[in-house]
Amino acid sequence: MRILMLLAVLLFPLQAGAQARPAADVAGGRDHPLVGRYEGATMRFQHAREFDEFRMINRRVTSRDTREAGARISDRNAMPVSGRAVRLRYEVPEGRSALEVMRNHQERLAANGFETLFACRDNECGDPSEMWSAVRDTVSGANAGLLAGWSSLLYTVAKLSRPEGDVHVAILVNATSQRSQVLVDVVESRPMQSGRIVFVDASAMQQAVERTGRVALYGIQFGFDSAEILPASRPTLEEVAKFLRANPALNVIVAGHTDGQGAFDYNVQLSTRRAQSVVAALTREWGIAAARLTPFGAGMAAPIASNDNDAGRQQNRRVEIVKR
Known part of the structure; x- marks a missing residue:
């Protein structure tokens, strides 16, 4: 009985991403479904990149x-990986x-078909402080605190092959x-999707709105988990302003949309803040009257494709311009 109790402690289960998360999780945080989390753990950081x-x-x-290598991370101790990546x-x-x-994480990975490539503890890792710094610094600008x-x-x-x-x-x-901390890096290998920058000019916006009452824009880009508009969005915003100037009697809804990942309420808030950022930019930098623009956050409520894959x-x- 004593042995069984000891095994029960060592095999304390991991929670899958679909289970309830502590309230103190970082906003919008999501467990990776192949990794999960240790039961009762709190997510303090998330940094995701499509590629x-x-x-x-x-x-x-x-x-x-x-x-000897002149760098902490080199061909001597690291392998190149690329694809969709997340740090937690x-x-x-x-x-x-x-x-x-x-051991719980290793058990979960093995159950999901993963093969261990390398594992170490303390001095087995070489110089533990060098290992700690190397792993922390592998992802530039995301040492995760x-x-x-x-x-x-x-x-x-x-x-996992x-x-x-x-x-x-x-x-x-x-x-x-x-307490213990856990730093997780997951990279899902896949080729970079090229040709993703879709530019819609004022003429195409005019045609779409006349035909369907709205136009979807993918050229307005934001920082990850942020309402900050990235500089690459400027050409599309200029075309939006040109379209609105050509139709001075037109009032529109600026609607922000997210994918289906994360909490519903959080995505509504994020999409609302992004729509507000677009309205603020059009008003401040292009002189479009604020009364003509209504920001709205749809969150994940109006998908136009499946949320079960990256392409969808x-x-x-997206951001949509909708005729009022």
Whole structure:
């Protein structure tokens, strides 16, 4: 009985992404369905990219290699990966050891068909501080606020081979004085989708609105999980302004749309803020009267394609100009 109780503790289950999340999760945070999270863990950071390329640590990291290669991350200790990528950081409830957390993650990965490529603990990783820094820095500009001052470090890299593209997962678990942290990198390999910049000029907007009462725009782009309009959006915004100037009696709804991932209420709020940013830009920079523009956030409520795949989700993330 004592042995069974001990095994039950070591095999403490991971939660899948579909289960309830703690209220303190980062806004819009989503677990990766192939990785999940340790039960009771709180997501503190998320950084997702539709396509990224970087090196994932797959060997011991030593200060000697760093000196000889002239860089902490090199061909000596890392492999190139590219595709759809996400970085997540979790805080684990107090009282759970780094070893317990990592073994649960390893068990979950194995159950999902992953093969372990490399795993280490403390000095097995080479120089633990070098390993910690290398993993933290693999994703530029996304060190995730990973806390230093830890007493134990474990690391695992695993690969899932599948016809639609391989998936690589790297998990770093480090134990601080009070609790453990988990840093997760997931890369779903697939070719970069080119030709994604769709430009709709004022004439095409005119035709679409006359025909259907609305026009979908994909040239207005925002920062990830943000309402900040990216500079690449300027040509499309100029065409929107040109279209509105050519139709001075026309009032429109500026509607923001998201894909179906994440919480419903959060996506409504995000799409509303993005619509408000577009209205503010058209008013401030192009002199369009604010009274002619009504911002509206539809969130995920009006998809035009399936949210079950990347291609569909990309179509659903859009801004629409709708005739009032």
